[in-house]
Amino acid sequence: MNRIHTLLKSGLTRNVALAGITLLAAVYTIPRVGSDLSSVQTVLTRIAPLGASSGAAAGWDLANIDNARVDSWISTFTTNPKVKSRFAVWLDRLPTYEPMISAKLAARNMPQDLIYLAMIESGFNPTAKSPAKAGGLWQFVSETGQRYGLTVNRRVDERNHPDKATDAALSYLSDLHARFGSWYLAAAAYNTGENRVARIMRQVTGSEKGTDQDYYRISSLLPKETQQYVPMMIAAGRISKQPEKYGFASADIVVTE
Numbered sequence: 001m002n003r004i005h006t007l008l009k010s011g012l013t014r015n016v017a018l019a020g021i022t023l024l025a026a027v028y029t030i031p032r033v034g035s036d037l038s039s040v041q042t043v044l045t046r047i048a049p050l051g052a053s054s055g056a057a058a059g060w061d062l063a064n065i066d067n068a069r070v071d072s073w074i075s076t077f078t079t080n081p082k083v084k085s086r087f088a089v090w091l092d093r094l095p096t097y098e099p100m101i102s103a104k105l106a107a108r109n110m111p112q113d114l115i116y117l118a119m120i121e122s123g124f125n126p127t128a129k130s131p132a133k134a135g136g137l138w139q140f141v142s143e144t145g146q147r148y149g150l151t152v153n154r155r156v157d158e159r160n161h162p163d164k165a166t167d168a169a170l171s172y173l174s175d176l177h178a179r180f181g182s183w184y185l186a187a188a189a190y191n192t193g194e195n196r197v198a199r200i201m202r203q204v205t206g207s208e209k210g211t212d213q214d215y216y217r218i219s220s221l222l223p224k225e226t227q228q229y230v231p232m233m234i235a236a237g238r239i240s241k242q243p244e245k246y247g248f249a250s251a252d253i254v255v256t257e
Helices: 068-079 081-107 112-122 142-147 162-180 183-192 194-205 212-217 224-241
Strands: 014-018 021-025
Touching (some): 068 224, 081 112, 112 162, 112 183, 162 183
């Protein structure tokens, strides 16, 4: 459903050392991710998790698994001047939408850290649009948005309504989690489609249901964009929780816990 686009149209790439493997990553032109990674040139295939617990670390309610891809996205978000400037905009927008998203997550007993999925999807821009015709805060394509109760036609596009789009996105994510048993796998399915993740999980593990670690077990068989999707979300969360640590000191930034 969600597709990773580049942060920069210039075709800018940068080399990031990843345990001896070079990742060539171009970054966003618009505040969302796009599906085919046509502008993200990557030679990275599969990198196994470097450690970390399968449960949530302190201050997290998603698993905060260490992985070289997470480190590479932190480096990209914090050392590339153009990308860092755009990420600062995302941080500045966070307080606008955090109270609403947080309340809805709490009402459903869902992890608060799923807010960072919206961050990497749209940069908290409720009118963001992608070349794949996804739209809104959670970047729904029309079919999925309509399946989860959003009106999408020539006159009305409720994908651009933050409150309604959040309800739809959380319903979709909740269904995905019920199917796969893991928020990492649910996020991967949100990005690339549930049937693809289900097929790969059955192929690799013998079951659709799995764990967060299984995301990395099946990663090499996922589209290259989806291989980056969860690491990007976790990187965004790490920076957002400690912006000053990563060079985003601002009196206007509200840190989520």
